[in-house]
Amino acid sequence: MAIKAIRGFKDVLPQDSTRWQQLESTARDIFNTYGLKEIRTPVLEKTEIFARGIGEHTDIVEKEMYTFEDRNGDSLTLRPEATAGIIRSVIEHKLYAASPFLKLFTMGPMFRHERPQKGRLRQFHQINVELFGSASPLPDAECIAMAWQILRSFTDAKLLLEINSLGCPKCRPLHREALVQYLTNAKDQLCEDCQRRADTNPLRVFDCKNEECHRIMRQAPLVKHYHCVDCATHLGQVLDFLELMDIPFVQNGYLVRGLDYYVRTTFEIKSPDLGAQSTVAAGGRYDGLVKMLGGPDLPGVGMAVGVERLLLLTPEAEQEGIDLFVAALGREARETVTPWIAEWRRQGLAVEMTWDDKSLKAQMKQADRSGAGLVIIVGENEIDEEEAILRDMETKEQENIPFDAVVNRVLEIFE
Ligand SMILES: [Zn+2]
Numbered sequence: 001m002a003i004k005a006i007r008g009f010k011d012v013l014p015q016d017s018t019r020w021q022q023l024e025s026t027a028r029d030i031f032n033t034y035g036l037k038e039i040r041t042p043v044l045e046k047t048e049i050f051a052r053g054i055g056e057h058t059d060i061v062e063k064e065m066y067t068f069e070d071r072n073g074d075s076l077t078l079r080p081e082a083t084a085g086i087i088r089s090v091i092e093h094k095l096y097a098a099s100p101f102l103k104l105f106t107m108g109p110m111f112r113h114e115r116p117q118k119g120r121l122r123q124f125h126q127i128n129v130e131l132f133g134s135a136s137p138l139p140d141a142e143c144i145a146m147a148w149q150i151l152r153s154f155t156d157a158k159l160l161l162e163i164n165s166l167g168c169p170k171c172r173p174l175h176r177e178a179l180v181q182y183l184t185n186a187k188d189q190l191c192e193d194c195q196r197r198a199d200t201n202p203l204r205v206f207d208c209k210n211e212e213c214h215r216i217m218r219q220a221p222l223v224k225h226y227h228c229v230d231c232a233t234h235l236g237q238v239l240d241f242l243e244l245m246d247i248p249f250v251q252n253g254y255l256v257r258g259l260d261y262y263v264r265t266t267f268e269i270k271s272p273d274l275g276a277q278s279t280v281a282a283g284g285r286y287d288g289l290v291k292m293l294g295g296p297d298l299p300g301v302g303m304a305v306g307v308e309r310l311l312l313l314t315p316e317a318e319q320e321g322i323d324l325f326v327a328a329l330g331r332e333a334r335e336t337v338t339p340w341i342a343e344w345r346r347q348g349l350a351v352e353m354t355w356d357d358k359s360l361k362a363q364m365k366q367a368d369r370s371g372a373g374l375v376i377i378v379g380e381n382e383i384d385e386e387e388a389i390l391r392d393m394e395t396k397e398q399e400n401i402p403f404d405a406v407v408n409r410v411l412e413i414f415e
Pocket residue numbers: 167168169170171172227228229230231232
C-alpha cells in the first residue's frame with residue numbers, strides 16, 4: 001500500500017506553489033519598505049523555550065505541541081509559533097547590541113497537534129514580524145499596518161481588524177483579581193476546562209467555544225475597565241496612528257489571544273468568509289518576554305499572518321506559460337537546437353523541448369500545454385534546408401528562418 005502524508009500535514013503542489021511564491025515575495029517587498037531584515041531560526045527548539053515563553057497553562061503548551069525526546073534524552077519541540085525561537089536567537093547572538101531597534105521577519109512552518117479542519121492544519125505556515133526595542137505605540141501600529149497591507153494586497157474578501165489592550169503588570173493584576181472573583185461565583189456553570197482555567201489562566205476563559213461559558217463571559221469584567229493611565233494612553237495612540245495610516249479597526253474588549261505573553265496591544269484580523277477558523281492575522285505586544293527568556297529588558301511587538309488561511313481567501317493564480325517551445329524531430333535536430341536553447345536560457349528566456357523521440361503532433365500538443373506563445377520546429381526537411389520554422393501559436397502564422405539567424409531572431413522578439 002502506498003504511504004500517505006501525515007494527517008494535518010499537506011503538500012503544496014506545483015499548481016498551487018505560484019500563489020505561495022507571490023505571497024512570499026509581496027510580503028518581502030512590504031517588509032523592505034518598513035526596513036525589516038529576515039531571520040531564519042530552526043523549526044526544532046528545546047521544549048523549555050516554549051514552556052517558558054508561551055506559558056505552561058496555555059492550550060498550546062498543555063495539549064498541542066509536538067514534543068519528543070531525542071536520542072540524547074533531551075526534550076525537543078517543533079515550534080508551535082515563531083516568537084519564542086526568534087527571541088532565543090536574539091539573546092543568543094546579542095542582536096540587540098548592534099542597534100537599539102531590531103526589525104525582523106521570518107516565514108515558515110509551525111506545528112500544532114490540533115484537530116485538523118478547513119483552515120487548520122498541524123503543519124501550517126506563517127509570515128511573522130517581530131519588532132524589538134521600543135515601547136512606543138508606533139511599532140504596534142506599524143506591525144498591524146504590515147499585516148493589513150499583506151492581506152489587502154492578496155484578497156478582496158471582507159476583513160475586520162479588532163484591537164484590544166490586555167493592560168500591563170501594573171493594572172493587569174487588578175483585573176485578574178476581579179475576573180477570578182467573578183469566575184469563582186460562576187464556577188458551577190463553566191465547562192470542565194474553564195473550571196480549571198479559572199484558577200490557572202482565567203483570561204483563557206474568554207476564548208472558550210462552549211456556549212454556556214461564552215454567555216457567562218459576556219458579563220465578565222473586562223481588562224479595559226482596569227487600564228492604568230499609561231495603558232489607556234498607549235491604546236489611544238495606537239488607534240490614532242492607525243487612523244493616520246488609514247487602516248479601519250474596531251475595538252473588542254473580549255479579545256485576549258491564546259498566548260500568555262501579550263501585554264497591552266493585542267489584535268486579530270478576521271474574515272467572515274472563512275467560517276469557524278476566521279483569524280487570518282494576529283499579534284500583539286510582549287514587553288517582558290525577552291527578559292523572561294534570559295535576555296535584557298527589551299520591549300517587543302509582533303504579528304503573524306496565516307498563509308493557508310489567507311490563500312483560502314485568494315483567487316487562484318493564473319499559470320504562466322513559458323516563452324518558447326522547441327519541437328525537434330530526431331537526434332540530429334535535437335543536437336542542432338541544443339546550443340540555441342542553451343543561449344536563449346542564458347539570456348533569461350524560459351524554453352522547453354521534448355526530451356524523448358515523439359511525433360510532431362505529440363510535440364505540438366506538449367507545446368500547447370506549455371503555454372508557449374512561440375514554437376520553433378526543426379525536422380528532417382528543416383535540417384536539409386538549414387532553416388527552422390518559427391510558429392506563432394496564437395495567429396498560427398509561420399516563417400522560415402535560416403539556422404544562423406534563428407538565435408538572434410528569437411532574442412529580438414523577446415527584447
Ligand atoms: Zn497598565
